[in-house]
Amino acid sequence: MIWDYSIARVETGVDAQDAAQPMDSEAFAGFYQRSARSLWAYLARVSGNPVLADDLMQEAYLRFLGAAHLPDGEVACRRYLFRIATNLMRDHWRRPRTSSIDELPETLFSVGDGSAASDAQVMLGPALAQMRPRDRQLLWLAYAENYTHTEIAEITGLKSTSVRLLLFRARRKVARLLCNETSAERGCA
Amino acid sequence: MTLGHCTREKDVMALLRSGGWPAACEPELREHVAGCSLCAQAVLLKSAFADALAQAKSEARLQAPGVVWWRAQLRRRNAAVKRVNRPLAGAQWFALLINLLAAVALLASQWRHMDRLRSWFSEVADAPVFHPVALWSMAARQPGWNLMVLIPFAVAFVILGGITVYLASER
Ligand SMILES: [Zn+2]
Numbered sequence: 001m002i003w004d005y006s007i008a009r010v011e012t013g014v015d016a017q018d019a020a021q022p023m024d025s026e027a028f029a030g031f032y033q034r035s036a037r038s039l040w041a042y043l044a045r046v047s048g049n050p051v052l053a054d055d056l057m058q059e060a061y062l063r064f065l066g067a068a069h070l071p072d073g074e075v076a077c078r079r080y081l082f083r084i085a086t087n088l089m090r091d092h093w094r095r096p097r098t099s100s101i102d103e104l105p106e107t108l109f110s111v112g113d114g115s116a117a118s119d120a121q122v123m124l125g126p127a128l129a130q131m132r133p134r135d136r137q138l139l140w141l142a143y144a145e146n147y148t149h150t151e152i153a154e155i156t157g158l159k160s161t162s163v164r165l166l167l168f169r170a171r172r173k174v175a176r177l178l179c180n181e182t183s184a185e186r187g188c189a
Numbered sequence: 190m191t192l193g194h195c196t197r198e199k200d201v202m203a204l205l206r207s208g209g210w211p212a213a214c215e216p217e218l219r220e221h222v223a224g225c226s227l228c229a230q231a232v233l234l235k236s237a238f239a240d241a242l243a244q245a246k247s248e249a250r251l252q253a254p255g256v257v258w259w260r261a262q263l264r265r266r267n268a269a270v271k272r273v274n275r276p277l278a279g280a281q282w283f284a285l286l287i288n289l290l291a292a293v294a295l296l297a298s299q300w301r302h303m304d305r306l307r308s309w310f311s312e313v314a315d316a317p318v319f320h321p322v323a324l325w326s327m328a329a330r331q332p333g334w335n336l337m338v339l340i341p342f343a344v345a346f347v348i349l350g351g352i353t354v355y356l357a358s359e360r
Contacts, residue, residue: 025254025255025258028254028257028258029254029255029258032251032254032257033254036249036251036254037246037249037251038242038246040245040246040249040251041241041242041245041246041248041249044245044248044249045241045245050248054250058252058257058260061257061261062257062260062261062264065257065258065261065265066261066264066265066268123237124237124238124240124241125241139234139238140238143234143235143237143238143239144238144239144241144242145242146206171230171234172230174234175230175233175234178233178234178237
């Protein structure tokens, strides 16, 4: 039947595509091992939902591997991966049926058992829960992932000047929240 | 709005990123941080987020990279199959459209001969034995020979339509 013939041709085509894939399975395994925990941490702490983070992380890697071209170098690939994840989170929040992240309970943002955590870290969860999702994203990318304003602009699709302004406000707000909730004196002036 | 900015913040952030804070920090810079609210804020946030990152990383439950790789290959394959099927589906719809147009054109052209068609049908119904040759001769007796055009067209339309519907449903 004509269908079987077509599918056979498709599979031949796919095999050819595999050969030309921008990253082979071995390189991907290494990249995954080095980036997955950071990506999950970003998704889980910004969304406040570990289950959602699992789903979005898998989807982010599938889209990453489905890309026709990947940027050169691991640093650029990692940034590209974070960009995909950021877009997925944004799409998730835009979907009308899902509950807004602002409605999530504060407990979702709290850290594990807290036994080995610093005061500021213990209070960071509740402080982040009071921030807007975009502010959480910007703060995480800047202070947990150490991205520069230009890199954050590339990841979030915002202008570099907007990132600077938004980050400044977000930083002031989260610092104020942390200072209200902890006994930290440094940085609370 | 002017953004608060400190020229030493870059040095402080560099130390924080490299893990050199506070051990590898020059006393002079440490003194600056103690007196600068912006740099002290950077230290507070950086250490809070670094701890949160370490904690979150330890909570992550990762799939094996091979599983993710395999799923990605499956998705690529499905996308390729869809890409090939798209023009075939288009061709089927095109064939269906041509069939319908031909049927409409044929009906329109034969509309004025409907009376003769009706009389032919009644003649067929009254015939004692159903036989294709008798059917043909009955049609040939009709003036204008239009039925000899109509019947093969109708049969061709039914066959082509059947094939199109079969192919479309097979998808
Ligand atoms: Zn300073």
